[in-house]
Amino acid sequence: MVDIRSSSRQAAALLLRELVETVGPLARARLGALEGEAFLARLEQVHLDVVEPLDVLYGTRTDTAELVRGLVDVALDAAAVRPWPLRVLDRRREVDPAWFQRAGMVGYACYADRFGGTLAGVRERLDYLTELGVTYLHLMPLLATRTGPNDGGYAVVDYDAVDPRLGTMGDLEALGADLRDRGIALCVDLVLNHTAREHRWARLAAAGDPEHRDFYLVFPDRALPDAYERTLPEVFPDTAPGSFTRVPELGGWVWTTFHDYQWDLDYTNPAVFTAMLRTMLDLANRVRDVLRLDAVPFLWKRMGTDCQNQPEAHLLVQAYRGLTRLAAPGVLFKAEAIVAPDMLVQYLGAHDRYRPECDLAYHNQLMVLLWSSLATRDARLAARALSRLRPAPATTGWVTYLRCHDDIGWAVADSDAAAVGWHGSDHRRFLADFYAGRYPGSFARGAVFQENEATGDARTSGMAAALCGIAAGNPAGDAARDPGVTAAGGPRATAAADPRATAAADPGATAAGDPGATGAADPGGTAAADPAGTVAGDAAGIDRLETLYSVVFSYGGIPVLWMGDELGLGNDERWAEDPLHADDNRWLHRPPMDWAAAARRTDPGTVAGQVFGRLRALAEARKGQLALRSGGETTVLVPDDPHVLAYRRRHQRSAPLLALANFSDDWQSVDLGLAAAAGIREPVHVHSTRRRLDLGEGRIHLPAWGFAWITTR
Numbered sequence: 001m002v003d004i005r006s007s008s009r010q011a012a013a014l015l016l017r018e019l020v021e022t023v024g025p026l027a028r029a030r031l032g033a034l035e036g037e038a039f040l041a042r043l044e045q046v047h048l049d050v051v052e053p054l055d056v057l058y059g060t061r062t063d064t065a066e067l068v069r070g071l072v073d074v075a076l077d078a079a080a081v082r083p084w085p086l087r088v089l090d091r092r093r094e095v096d097p098a099w100f101q102r103a104g105m106v107g108y109a110c111y112a113d114r115f116g117g118t119l120a121g122v123r124e125r126l127d128y129l130t131e132l133g134v135t136y137l138h139l140m141p142l143l144a145t146r147t148g149p150n151d152g153g154y155a156v157v158d159y160d161a162v163d164p165r166l167g168t169m170g171d172l173e174a175l176g177a178d179l180r181d182r183g184i185a186l187c188v189d190l191v192l193n194h195t196a197r198e199h200r201w202a203r204l205a206a207a208g209d210p211e212h213r214d215f216y217l218v219f220p221d222r223a224l225p226d227a228y229e230r231t232l233p234e235v236f237p238d239t240a241p242g243s244f245t246r247v248p249e250l251g252g253w254v255w256t257t258f259h260d261y262q263w264d265l266d267y268t269n270p271a272v273f274t275a276m277l278r279t280m281l282d283l284a285n286r287v288r289d290v291l292r293l294d295a296v297p298f299l300w301k302r303m304g305t306d307c308q309n310q311p312e313a314h315l316l317v318q319a320y321r322g323l324t325r326l327a328a329p330g331v332l333f334k335a336e337a338i339v340a341p342d343m344l345v346q347y348l349g350a351h352d353r354y355r356p357e358c359d360l361a362y363h364n365q366l367m368v369l370l371w372s373s374l375a376t377r378d379a380r381l382a383a384r385a386l387s388r389l390r391p392a393p394a395t396t397g398w399v400t401y402l403r404c405h406d407d408i409g410w411a412v413a414d415s416d417a418a419a420v421g422w423h424g425s426d427h428r429r430f431l432a433d434f435y436a437g438r439y440p441g442s443f444a445r446g447a448v449f450q451e452n453e454a455t456g457d458a459r460t461s462g463m464a465a466a467l468c469g470i471a472a473g474n475p476a477g478d479a480a481r482d483p484g485v486t487a488a489g490g491p492r493a494t495a496a497a498d499p500r501a502t503a504a505a506d507p508g509a510t511a512a513g514d515p516g517a518t519g520a521a522d523p524g525g526t527a528a529a530d531p532a533g534t535v536a537g538d539a540a541g542i543d544r545l546e547t548l549y550s551v552v553f554s555y556g557g558i559p560v561l562w563m564g565d566e567l568g569l570g571n572d573e574r575w576a577e578d579p580l581h582a583d584d585n586r587w588l589h590r591p592p593m594d595w596a597a598a599a600r601r602t603d604p605g606t607v608a609g610q611v612f613g614r615l616r617a618l619a620e621a622r623k624g625q626l627a628l629r630s631g632g633e634t635t636v637l638v639p640d641d642p643h644v645l646a647y648r649r650r651h652q653r654s655a656p657l658l659a660l661a662n663f664s665d666d667w668q669s670v671d672l673g674l675a676a677a678a679g680i681r682e683p684v685h686v687h688s689t690r691r692r693l694d695l696g697e698g699r700i701h702l703p704a705w706g707f708a709w710i711t712t713r
């Protein structure tokens with residue numbers, strides 16, 4: 001027996017030798033000679049990345065070597081039943097691990113029921129996705145969930161079954177096969193921080209089974225919960241205050257970070273780690289491509305902290321990643337870690353020392369900064385905050401996005417705000433007010449989500465189109481004025497005294513370029529010229545949405561569109577009619593798909609047609625640009641115009657690509673020297689709002705809310 005509690009590399013090496021000796025013959029027998037050999041090679045490759053984290057996590061509670069042996073057995077069992085087509089795919093991906101980094105990757109996220117009714121219904125709609133250029137589909141939670149409130153499916157009762165309202169495992173497999181034939185990768189959620197209180201583990205715990213009671217964090221009285229709550233932020237202060245729920249059957253309080261029906265698992269218990277590994281590998285044997293690890297920052301709790309982003313949460317994911325590699329090497333992990341800028345890139349493994357963790361993570365910071373730039377007409381905060389982020393490891397990628405099914409939390413660091421002369425909490429407040437349409441002159445029509453009176457924190461709900469001020473062409477556009485919405489948002493005096501008021505209300509103040517110089521007779525951008533006229537009132541909003549998405553499509557990563565954005569769909573004005581949703585205004589931006597609007601997508605005289613055409617064009621233009629692959633470099637530049645965000649993209653031997661986005665409602669321009677500094681001597685148009693380069697007087701001109709992608713000859 002090898003004791004690696006000493007945690008030395010030598011002990012780990014001994015353990016590896018022992019594992020190879022014992023598992024080797026089994027692996028060859030169960031997987032065949034070739035596959036068995038590959039399994040052993042992977043074991044050698046990942047073993048330190050598994051053993052070290054597990055030893056830190058569980059070394060004092062259990063014998064690490066014993067634990068590792070058991071987990072490798074679990075991985076071997078999963079590998080042995082891995083369906084043949086997935087093994088073939090594993091082989092491909094081990095040869096071509098950068099498959100998901102291609103510039104051709106374009107993502108789409110939706111609820112299966114809202115998009116197609118059922119999984120079978122989604123299959124019927126795949127032509128639509130292909131037309132849009134989609135190569136990556138995130139279907140929101142589709143496993144069996146509880147009846148009654150279920151947080152949009154994030155309260156799972158059975159990880160082995162598809163939600164019967166959506167179909168069966170057979171339907172999921174059939175959909176998977178169709179997607180594979182179309183070259184669309186599939187991403188599915190794994191909710192691993194908590195289970196529904198109706199999950200078998202929770203029911204056993206409530207029935208008094210001590211083994212399963214230890215799966216959850218149960219406290220006999222309020223002493224520890226009170227102590228934790230002194231530093232624990234509330235995720236849903238309005239509707240699910242506190243982080244603990246009294247459960248009489250358990251004889252105490254159970255940890256519930258989210259809702260009272262979502263019980264957090266206790267990852268200090270190695271049995272929980274093992275049970276979740278089984279769940280994960282079963283799912284990896286069914287879903288070909290990507291597992292989205294829900295709410296990962298919350299996996300480990302520590303007294304006196306906010307119980308997020310603890311080092312152990314990373315160790316857990318690292319160990320899972322190694323073990324999943326062993327059994328299902330073609331499957332990727334995507335981190336859902338919507339956290340402060342300084343905490344973000346670590347989910348891609350970028351710690352002081354790199355260790356593989358997730359392959360993909362949401363670029364929450366980029367999202368927040370895009371909206372911030374739009375509201376202030378000022379790109380300096382974005383430039384400052386983005387340029388100080390640690391780069392993503394070259395083998396990983398971001399998910400870049402403009403919004404998702406959740407609210408927007410205003411993750412602006414105080415230090416970044418201060419660096420551009422703003423006050424962090426005032427600015428965050430301003431953003432929440434601006435996007436709720438409470439700020440004088442705001443074009444946005446969102447709503448406030450979970451305003452926390454105690455901390456002053458407020459988040460934002462709303463469709464991207466509504467936040468950009470697109471209203472026409474969709475009857476729901478006025479939802480922000482709907483009494484239901486206002487009630488949920490909570491009326492509040494606007495912060496007219498906000499120091500940011502002047503800067504935001506005075507976009508022209510620092511305008512650098514002279515629009516007159518380039519025949520700027522078309523200040524309204526392209527859509528205004530539309531002959532049908534139906535989009536004229538929305539022209540600026542459409543330009544804003546396109547320009548925001550131009551950054552999402554070029555900043556680096558897989559751009560993911562949230563359902564409805566491609567048609568400029570507005571808020572769901574009827575969101576509160578469903579009693580299960582009425583207390584959660586995130587449903588404002590989770591509308592049912594509007595297939596009538598989709599039918600207008602080829603009509604440029606409509607909002608749907610304008611937006612669909614422009615987003616499709618972004619996907620098309622991106623496809624051919626090596627510089628836009630994930631894994632390349634993104635360098636934020638400092639242009640001589642504060643309204644313009646500028647960055648250079650480059651991938652190994654590719655030519656550089658300069659991306660510019662103008663956040664003001666006037667023409668702006670940047671010195672051509674910026675292009676030269678980015679390595680672009682002879683600017684060539686790649687893609688832009690106006691479909692051509694506007695050069696003149698040594699400057700690159702951008703229309704209001706316009707963008708340009710430029711490369712070199």
Ligand code: GLC
Nearest residue numbers: 151152154258294295336406
């Ligand atoms: C994730 C989901 C969110 C859910 C939470 C709890 O953050 O995106 O919708 O409320 O996890 O599962």
Ligand code: GLC
Nearest residue numbers: 235295337338339406407409
């Ligand atoms: C997740 C996200 C958080 C969001 C919450 C509810 O916890 O990390 O940003 O506010 O879900 O949507």
